[in-house]
Amino acid sequence: MTKYIATLWPDRRTVWRWHFLAGLFCLPFVAFLSLTGAVYLFKPQIDAWIDWQYDHLPTALSPSLTRDVQAALSAVPQGAFLAYELPQTSHSAARVLVSKPDGEAVRVYVNRNTHTVLKIVMEEDRFERLVFRLHGQLLLGNVGSVIMEMVASWTIVLIVTGLLLWWPRHQYGLAGVVYLRLGIKGRIRWRDLHAVTGVWMSVFLVLFLVSGLPWSFVWGHALQSVENAAGRLTSVMDWEIGAVPAATVIAGHPVGQSKKQPVTAGMDMPAVSTPFPEENLFSSLDTVVQTARTLALPAPVIITMSGSVWTVRSDTQNRPLRESITVTSDGLMITRATFARKGLIDRIIGYGVAAHEGQLFGWVNQVINLVVATGLLVMSSAATILWLKRKPPGSLGAPPAAHSQKYGILGVAALVILGLLLPELGAAFLVLILANRVFTKLHPL
Numbered sequence: 001m002t003k004y005i006a007t008l009w010p011d012r013r014t015v016w017r018w019h020f021l022a023g024l025f026c027l028p029f030v031a032f033l034s035l036t037g038a039v040y041l042f043k044p045q046i047d048a049w050i051d052w053q054y055d056h057l058p059t060a061l062s063p064s065l066t067r068d069v070q071a072a073l074s075a076v077p078q079g080a081f082l083a084y085e086l087p088q089t090s091h092s093a094a095r096v097l098v099s100k101p102d103g104e105a106v107r108v109y110v111n112r113n114t115h116t117v118l119k120i121v122m123e124e125d126r127f128e129r130l131v132f133r134l135h136g137q138l139l140l141g142n143v144g145s146v147i148m149e150m151v152a153s154w155t156i157v158l159i160v161t162g163l164l165l166w167w168p169r170h171q172y173g174l175a176g177v178v179y180l181r182l183g184i185k186g187r188i189r190w191r192d193l194h195a196v197t198g199v200w201m202s203v204f205l206v207l208f209l210v211s212g213l214p215w216s217f218v219w220g221h222a223l224q225s226v227e228n229a230a231g232r233l234t235s236v237m238d239w240e241i242g243a244v245p246a247a248t249v250i251a252g253h254p255v256g257q258s259k260k261q262p263v264t265a266g267m268d269m270p271a272v273s274t275p276f277p278e279e280n281l282f283s284s285l286d287t288v289v290q291t292a293r294t295l296a297l298p299a300p301v302i303i304t305m306s307g308s309v310w311t312v313r314s315d316t317q318n319r320p321l322r323e324s325i326t327v328t329s330d331g332l333m334i335t336r337a338t339f340a341r342k343g344l345i346d347r348i349i350g351y352g353v354a355a356h357e358g359q360l361f362g363w364v365n366q367v368i369n370l371v372v373a374t375g376l377l378v379m380s381s382a383a384t385i386l387w388l389k390r391k392p393p394g395s396l397g398a399p400p401a402a403h404s405q406k407y408g409i410l411g412v413a414a415l416v417i418l419g420l421l422l423p424e425l426g427a428a429f430l431v432l433i434l435a436n437r438v439f440t441k442l443h444p445l
Contacts (some may be wrong), residue, residue, distance in 0.1 A: 013399060018159075026154050031150075031381070033148075034374075043357070044359075067115040069110075078100070079106065081285075085097065086293070088299050095110040097123070102105065104246075129370035148216065149216035157418065162202065178199075188386050190386050190389070194382035219424075277327060286310065309326055319339065325337075357371075
């Protein structure tokens with residue numbers, strides 16, 4: 001092994017092989033993530049367009065929260081109350097979230113004038129939810145989350161090796177380095193589209209990958225374990241880790257279990273083990289909704305019940321603006337959890353996720369992310385065309401390994417660090433090392 005790390009830097013052929021093999025695996029997924037991510041960027045606009053007719057009803061002149069909730073529960077056989085979404089305007093339909101006996105969540109739209117059901121949709125079948133699961137899990141649940149985490153890990157290797165290959169060696173001037181040589185045709189143009197676009201997009205891509213890791217199954221649970229050990233329990237109200245049912249996301253805890261409420265010094269907390277009697281649900285909810293309207297939280301505002309207390313929270317995608325308030329059945333506020341009171345890591349992740357989703361600083365954030373997604377598509381397409389142009393017929397076209405290949409001290413150190421930070425990547429490295437040793441013994445040079 002010593003001969004492979006005798007130098008400081010890995011040789012160019014070795015870096016090229018790493019880059020090629022990582023790209024062959026990652027680039028189809030990068031293109032896919034760019035497309036699905038570009039759609040999810042405009043979730044607020046798409047949701048508003050889909051629900052337009054339910055937010056442009058006649059002004060609610062005779063609202064009755066009790067009748068709206070009763071209508072929603074009657075529309076779902078054996079359904080149980082899960083949550084109520086505060087109407088954004090006087091023209092908006094009531095949105096009542098109902099839990100089916102199998103635990104699935106159903107969204108029921110109710111006309112607040114006539115108290116009739118306008119629409120029933122499974123929460124998992126909503127367009128934005130489908131795109132979310134497609135983008136992060138390939139619609140495969142935790143298996144898909146693990147695959148996407150592996151893709152993210154190898155994409156970081158792709159970026160590092162790509163920057164090493166991009167670094168100019170025998171080239172003068174900035175053409176083909178920081179800007180495209182548009183006057184040149186053929187392979188050089190495709191090379192510039194791949195390399196120059198790739199280097200500009202690499203910084204944003206790293207931010208996207210790192211901000212997306214807390215959602216993944218392996219890395220996300222590892223982070224949660226560290227946070228739990230530090231005494232800060234990360235809940236699904238902050239971000240989902242792997243495949244989490246929509247009902248759990250809405251409730252803020254697994255459906256059927258009471259959420260643990262924070263205890264404030266000197267404050268008597270109501271018991272949370274006993275649920276509301278059904279006859280008290282409507283009067284209590286009406287009181288809590290009146291309190292929620294005075295809080296002026298960013299939409300959507302979700303009201304859930306846990307034991308004998310209620311939670312009023314903002315689920316806005318701009319996470320630094322989120323708040324969660326615990327309220328008693330008579331409308332008294334007990335605790336108020338704001339973003340500023342979260343731990344440092346939670347706040348960093350919150351900013352990262354909001355920027356990732358294009359919601360941290362309004363439409364400018366959306367435009368920047370859209371430009372990045374488009375650039376990643378261009379980079380991936382150019383790389384594919386370059387590969388097809390140079391690939392010999394019937395061959396994969398991978399750069400052959402040099403007999404004197406060197407990994408370099410810094411190259412090995414970078415792989416070790418990445419392997420420790422990204423568990424799936426580290427496991428993949430170990431498998432590749434073992435496979436290489438077996439292959440070398442069976443087919444010695």
